[in-house]
Amino acid sequence: MRHTLVAMVEDKPGVLNRMVSLFRRRRYNIESLAVGHSERPGISRMTLVVTGDDRVIDQVKKQLEKLVNVIEVVDVTGRAAVIRELALIRVKAPPARRGEITQIVDLFRARVVDVDHNSLMIEVTGPEEKVNGLITLLEPFGVEEVVRTGRVAMVRGAQAKEYKTTVFK
């Protein structure tokens, strides 16, 4: 099963290397990893998507937490959370077909962010299924390039408060 883990880590050299090295040597499957600053200076926040049964996920969490620079790992799978991914898609778009494409873009509440003679660059935000859906619909036009950020997640409302206190114990 796919799990979404949120990790709060010290922003120190090599932290990402330590985490990724752990995944490699223990043969955990990592599907995506997104990392950036958190609201706290010196602390980075990572969202990891990992596949495995409950025992594997339990181990992933514990092994990550064993790293000295990792402050906390929370499994947000199954909790009410906002989960998003951002993608940029360059699609072939000769002038004759642009109308069709922008219609699809509007349906997905995506945006055209760059226009060239023969292509459009589209920005889309949402759960992975939405991003996948848009790409599928664009494929017939000729998708030239795709970049995806990987999943980021944040727990909703009241649950978030409880979660935050545990993060910064």
Add this chain to the structure above:
Amino acid sequence: MKLTGAEILWESLVREGVEVAFGVPGGAVIHITDALPRYPVRFVLTRHEQGAAHAADGYARATGKVGVCLATSGPGATNLVTGLATAYMDSVPLVAITGQVPTPVIGTDAFQETDITGSTLPVTKHNYLVTEVGDLAPTIREAFYLARTGRPGPVLVDIAKDVQAAREEFSYPEEVKLPGYREGYPVPEEALRKAAELIQKAQRPLILAGHGVILSGACAELRALAERADIPVATTLLGIGAIPGSHPLSLGMAGMHGTPQANRAIQACDLLFAVGMRFDDRVTGDPKAFAPGAAIVHLDIDPAEIGKNVRVDLPLLGDAKELLSALLPLVEPASRTGWWKEIDPWREEFDWEEPLRDQSHLRPQKVIHAIWQATEGRALVVSDVGQNQMWEAQYYRHERPTLITSGGLGTMGYSLPAAIGAQIGRPEELVWVVTGDGGLQMTVQELATVVQENLPIKIAVINNGYLGMVRQWQELFFSRNYAATPLSGPDFSRLASAYGIPGLTVRRPQEVEGAISRALEHRGPILIDFLVEKEENVFPMVAPGKSLSDMIFPAQARRKG
């Protein structure tokens, strides 16, 4: 007054209570060795950096203090890696200091540059690269704190050469700031009550004690619990000595070459209380067939060990000494006559005495047994890896935690350098090395260190002309195809003499006791080369991956052969 980085390092080490450091100098640590004579630290020059790491490891295991080793950049640092991996697997507190090329050339493939923090990432508890002299003292403080607290382990600090020469005001921090690290856990009162209940209800409970019991200093508490509730105690290899070997509750070592009573008790118990151990495959055999009828209570300080290899019914997270002390008053005295009636016959299942009765062949078991007798079980024994290690575990009965050996990594060549560290840390102890002709040849150059440091170590070479444990597997599981295992070596007693150490050679069982007496009478180091039966096997044995119920005894092995 400003100090150099090198001086800050030594000031910090002295404040951490470091009295001895093991190592080899070099270009990238020359500032550090230059400052050394001004500080009250004994520097032990080993002949190879691997020896320095093992010596620091042996020192740490023998004293309970943090062992320290030093190496230069590049090859010096990479030579430490085996020693760090050994210490990591066995949870030994170590701080390794390495020199790094100067900051401006890091990353340019400079002379003797290697990415040692990258290389040691998976074999250290944590590591650091210091590129600012202001970071040095806080880093050393953290390194020692991490090495000795929680589940102990090795920490490497890589210091760029220009940092060693740079000057900075010295102040040693009192506090460490490690928001992601926990050294301990609150006592789990509720879980302890449950554990006490499980012990109460169990008909056939068993304690399985590991290295954590010894590391935590919990031997007395463990014994008190076992005695109070009349629970038999099996140990892992590194748990040997956690309960006196002669104690009536002791079942000896469990696992691949464990005793029948320990392995059968694991398979028959209804409650397995595992303390400070991590269910290594050499202990469990096939984990799916391990302790099939037992509820498993697992006490360990490392949460990542809970549920890693076997299912755990009740985790007890924390320090063994603290938790066993808290558990003891909750446990009712008990007597388990029925359970002992099952166990006692298992003690007779294997004829341990057979090799000892043999008057016509020099059997390795007899050598170990004779060392045990002659030292009255009181020596600090540092064993190597392989057959010699298993015979030591089987035939030297330890009443205290006086066995030092590489358990998890199984590092051949460990024993001689580790014994150097152990003897330096515990000068009052009688230190014996039990090694093989294969292992000894991996670190034999450390005989020179023994002489230079004037250490009265007694060295027993169990010499069978093979890489014996591999040969045993070839005999039992690969149709005696002895590929790459026959091993030549020097005349070890003459080699010892060349180093300035008296050497004896023993060929017959009748000479064993005399040679050991001579070694004990001799005041300095001495080596005895025991030319033992070449194809002796270690029994009982559980084949790799098989259930602990499937022990192989010599008769079955002969049928297979």
